[in-house]
Amino acid sequence: MVQYRSPCRGSRVRRPDPPHGTAGVRDGAGLGTVLLLAGLGLFAGAVLAEPAPVAPDPSLRNLRRGATILAGSVMADSAMEHFQGSYHNPAMYVGPMAAAGTMLATLRGGDRNRASAARTMQGAATMIGLMGLGFHGYNILKRPGGLSWNNLFYAAPVGAPGALALAGVLGLGERRMAGSRGPERREDGRILGGVVGASLLVTTAEIALLHFRGAFHNPAMFVPVTIPPAAGAALCLAGLRRPEAARRHRLARALLHLTALLGPVGTAFHAFGVSREMGGWANWRQSLLSGPPMPAPASLTGLALPGLAALREIEGGMDE
Amino acid sequence: MSDFRTPYPGYDVLAKWASPSWNDQTRQVVRERLLNIPRPRFFNEAEWSVLTALCDRIIPQPERAEPVPIAPFIDAALFEGRGTGTRFAEMPPDGAAWRQGLAALDAEAALRFGGRFAGLTAERQDAIIAAAVAGDVTAPAWEGLPPRRFMRGLVLLEIVAIYYAHPAAQSEIGFGGSTSPRGYVRLDAGRFDPWEAGPGIWPDREP
Amino acid sequence: MTGAVGTVSRDAEEHPRAVEGRAPDVFSRDGFVPMRQWPEEEPVDFAIVGTGCGGGIAAAKLAQAGFSVVAFDAGPFWRPLADFASDEREQDKLYWLDERISGGNDPISLGSHNSGRCVGGTTVHFQMVALRFRPEWFAARSRLGYGVDWPVDWRVMWKYYAEVERACSISGPVRYPWGPPRGRYPYRAHPVNAAGLVLARGAEALGVPWSPMPVATVSAPRGKSPPCAYRGMCKIGCSTNAKQSILITYIPRALAAGAEIRDLAMVARVETGRDGRVCGLHYHRGGQWRYQRARNVIVAGYAIETPRLLLNSASPQHPQGLANSSGTVGRHLMVHSNHAVWGEFDEEIRFYKGPPLLAVCEHWNYADGDPSRDFDGGYAIMSQGPLPIDYASCLVSNTGVFGTELRRRMALYNRMAGLKIVGETLPQPENRVTLAEETDGFGIPKAHVSFSYCENDKRLFRHSLRFMDRMLRAAGGRNLYESEATAHLMGGCRMGHGPDDSVTDSDGRTWDVPNLFVCDGSLMPTGGGVNSSMTIMANSARIADRLVALGKRGEL
Known part of the structure; x- marks a missing residue:
């Protein structure tokens, strides 16, 4: 075996073990990250903080x-x-x-x-x-x-x-x-019920679109396209009753409670979905964006609670 | 021709070495490629000198103190008998084709310029390469070796396959490099993930 | 015989992994699943040569039907999560790199262009395009006046397309603009990347439809497969298992149903008994020659290895090679012309992101009446996304550029986009596989492949180049250049209506030998203008069902 002179021999182009660290965050992306983190913080605060009574x-x-x-x-x-x-x-x-x-x-x-x-x-x-x-x-x-x-x-x-x-x-x-007080308040409740009920139906359409995109690959994905629209419809129907007929709407209330529960439950499912992305949570910078949206299911709770408020007013302010 | 300038100065695919873009097996492959430059075992000294000169002209790297090594990997692939899956009927087997082709380039240099290929000026080397790529050569040493097929179907392919496997070459074109487990999120034109190269510098475009 | 090519997991290339009652668990980094093993001395119901689109599906379906099955593959049994690197050169280990001799007027490049060698076959490196034939192509001669008719009705194939699309969870558009209605794809289409939107803009400017591509990588989780991470390295092997290759779909099913897979097992010869029927096969594994007895043999080695094996299995009863009394074995080999137009764009496209082919225009597969149409057959136009080495190879082999100019043009990589065709070529008897004088490391004669375009093929790709040129300009491309290449292999042992001009009947049963079958892309009588994998898979699933039916009737 002969040894040849080579202009290339022994060239170490770069140490293949650079210090830890990733490519710098740049441009709008940096501000986006800040906003994202701030948003998550505020969101957590909002959920935890007791509103000023x-x-x-x-x-x-x-x-x-x-x-x-x-x-x-x-x-x-x-x-x-x-x-x-x-x-x-x-x-x-x-x-x-x-x-x-x-x-x-x-x-x-x-x-x-x-x-x-x-x-x-x-x-x-x-x-x-x-x-x-x-x-x-x-x-x-x-x-x-x-x-x-x-x-x-x-x-x-x-x-x-x-x-x-x-x-x-x-x-x-x-x-x-x-x-507002009295009958005026009940009328407000009816309007609120209509708005929230309709919103639940529209939100369901959006969830259905996105879960269809995900091919309903997990049967649990059908839950948020069945309970919330049922709750929305029940709420709208409750609001359509004559104001004098104050009565309890047990089904609507139960459905709204279930819808409210879908917020945390859905968030947990979405967290599981993120973990099923390639690399899972260790690859959070990709998985959080390409996986199911973590903050989205909370909006169902955000709609269900006003729905319960509306229902209470429709029922004539009856306490449970 | 002016020297090459990368649109992505400062970008380095290796900067992501410890990030989720790289996994252990890719690190193993690239570490091996960067640290274990093979010793020449296939070509003899005369062939080696033509080969290194040829690689320097196919991929000139004047801006690099330590150019990306190419010839050692060509030698290693031939020594190990790593195939490509194809041998064109008009061509000898890969190893024989390389030996004959390098000798023919030297013969062409002697015929045209009265010197060894490795000793010629860059312009003259380029002229010979361009002639071979175009199939426009005259030295009898090409007998049985179609120059155009040899250059385009073997030499250039092998050289770019080795060069663009190197992180330095991938960085200079702004390629994302290794992608496992982390791939990409932003797929639209002009949109980049933070772990990609930023926008390139393009003299032909408004900033 | 090429030695180990890769740096990672070289043991998989050097020593069989599917041994001692277990086979690699493809969804793990180092695990195994149990595997039933069948003795060599006892004849198995089916010995299958090849584990790709043809053999993999046949192995799974026949084992599920209760047959004893052993499937052989010349290549390694990979675990993608641990064995695949994000590196083009390393991943050359997926290809058939043994030397084949390529001749004719337009010799084709083999290896990475069309030939895999591993369990799962070419699907481990295919780019996942999951298109169906146009129905009329199954009767190309009688309906469209060129090529030959398939011995299969399109409605039967349509049913099996649906079956294999379900099995591979194809992610496709809700509505596909061409051809008769097809059921909904199991998964939704992927987002179209920038390179695909170039095709879309061009198509809309020229007034022809386009569609997101149906592809075999999931857009949502499926079992142990995560959704596609858009890493763009599909062609060099998916390291996430999002790609629904045969390796991670049918092979696990075959193993679970009791089939045995023998990796690193190169079959050299199918043995014939005195009665002219096949009785077993000789193969090389673990450093020695071995012999497996079999009641039936299915050859599924794809369009080059299948004819090569049949031709190399000549015996006194079959002097011209097995199943070759008509002289048809090896003939009518087809490719797809892969002509392309490339252009620079102002914006950075970065076509390395996402599966490489995310948009398609099948207009010229269906536009029969167009006055500019001067060719038979059809072509589909697709967006492109080559990795750097693949793109550099295309650039240098087509333009011959070198030096600083080469580096400069490669630096435009992120601003390039291109359109390419999958163009039909006509079946011609002289485009064929024969045995060369030279032998390989096993002592088996090497394959000699001869290919030449006919005039119709040339008219077709010239037409496509003109059209793609307009399309790319309309989408904003500048400094255009053209390239030529081929992809896919079809034919070589075509099925047909009679023993004079085909090798097998519609069941894949060879006319000459009743217990010898072919089940892979070499059966295809015509090539069509779309990628062939789904058609090969659908046809294989159909043949497997036919074999089960024949077995029930005692006609095997």
Whole structure:
């Protein structure tokens, strides 16, 4: 065996054991991460914190909790979704920020001095949510394929900004109900019941779309497309009854309680789904985005609690 | 021709070595490739000198103090009898084709410029390579070895297969590199995952 | 015989893994599953040569029907999670790298282009395109006036497409724009990556339909398979098991049903008895030659190894090679032309992300009446996503570029997008596999493959190049260049209506030898203008059912 002179021999191009660390976070992605983490923190706070008690009124308490949780879910979910979209359009910051704003406004609703600022924030969130629907619709239509299944699956989620608008509306609704009494209050309850009931049906449509995208590969994926719409329909029916006929709606109440329970249960299922992605939680930077959305199921709790509030008012303020 | 400039200065696929983009088996493969440069065992000294000169012209790396090694891996593949699955009927078996082709390049150098291939200027080496790639050679040493097939179907393929397997080459083109278990999330044009190369620098485009 | 190619898990390339009553658990990093073993001296019901689209499915379905089955594969038995690296050169170990001699006017590249060698076969490295034939292609001669008719009705095939699509959990679009209605794909289509959207923009600009591609990698969890992580390395072996290859679908089912898989077992010769029937096969495993007795033999080695084995099994009763009294074995070999157009884009496409082929346009498979159509057959246009070495190989072999210019053009990798065809070539008797004079490391004559395009093939790919050129420009591509290549293999032992011009009947049973069957892509009488794997799988599933039915009637 001969030894040859080689210009290449012995060249060590690079040590193959670089220090630990990954490629730097950059551009909008960095801010997105910050928002994401802040959002998750706020969301946790919202769930844990007892809202400032205006009055020991179970309806208002449920309404406020629901509006807060819904806003928190929207905030975290849109922060993650828009992070996945690299915040390529600055307008994408608006959604999560509006959700955070309305969540705080609802949380701190008892502070009299800031009531009008809070109302403005909640109104703005409603408007931004409605505009978001337009943005998302445009995003879907401008892609090749237009209004196609694949764009509905993977382009901007068509109904998601509606949840932001709803969080604003529920916050405003809580303010209104705090000031209403008697028959007026019951009428508010009926309207609230209608809004929440319809929202549950729309939300179900969105869940059905996304779980269809996931091919309903786990039978549990059928649960959130059966119980919430049943609860929504029952709530709408309850609201349609004559106001004089105050009575208990046991089925609607049970379904709403179950729907509220789907928030934490669904979150657990989604956490399991994330663990089934390649690399699981150790690969969280990918799995959290490509797996099932962790913050999404909480929105069912956020809708069910105002639904219970509405039902209570429809029933004539009867305590359980 | 001006020197090569990467659109992705500062990007290095190896920076992700300890991240979820790399798993143990990929680390094992790349560590082996970077640390164990094979000793030449197949080619003789004359062939080796033509081969290294040829590799330097197919993939010139003037900007690198330690160029990505190519010739040692060609030698190793031939020594180990690692096949490609194809031998074109008009060609000798791979090892014989390489030996004859390298000798023919040397013969072509003698015929055209009166020197050894390895000793020629870069321009003259390029002229010979271009002629072989185009099938436009005259030295009798090519007899039985179609130059175009030899260059395009064997030499260039093997050289790019070795060069672009190297992390330095993958970094210079902004390739994502290893992807297991972590793959990609953002699939749209102009959208990048944080663990990819950032946007490239493109002189032909507005920033 | 090539030695171990890889750096990782070299033992799998050097020593059989499926031994001592257990086989590798493909969903684990180092585990095993129990495996039934059958003695060599006792004839098994079926000895199957090959474990890919043909042999893998036959092994599973026949074992499930209660037959004793031993399936042989020349390659290793991989565990993808532990054995596959994210490295193109390492993963060359998936291909058939033994030398084959390629001639003719347009010699084809083998190896990584079309030939796998491992348990699971070519599906371990295929790019997962899961398309169905156009129904008329099964009667190409009588309905469309070219090629030959299949001895199978399209409606039967349609049923088996559905079966194998379910078995492989194909992720496909809710509505597929071409052909008769098909049931819903088991999983939803994947998001279309930037490279696929280039095809979509081009198609919409030219007014032809396009679709997300149905592919054999899951878009949601399935059993032990995680959803696809869009790592883009499908062609070099999926290291996550999202890809629904034969290795992780039918092979585990075959093992569970009692089939034995023998890896690193190269079958050299099928033995014939005095009565002219086959009685067993000679194979090399663990450093020695061995012999397995069998009541029936199924050859499923794909379009080169199947004819090679039959030709090398000549005996006094079959002097021209087994099943070759008509001289048809090895003939009518087909490929798909893989011509492509590439262009630079302003935006960074980064086609290394996601499965490589996520969008398809089958317009020219169906547009019979178009006045520009000057060819028989059809072609599908697909988006592309080659890894760096694959792309560099295409660039240098087609343009001959080298030097700084090569590095500069490779640096445009992230801004490239391309369209390519899967173009039908017509069956021609002179495109064929024969035995070469030279022998391989086992002493078996090497395969000699001869291929030449006919005029129709050339008209077809020229038409496609013109069309793709317009499409890519319409999508915003600049500095276009063309490339040529081939992919897939079909034919070589075609099935047909009679013993004069085909090797087997519609059951894959050879006309000459009643207990010798073929069950793989070499049966295909025509190639169609779509990737062949689903058609091979559907046909294999159909043949397996036929064998079970024949067995019940005592006609085996």
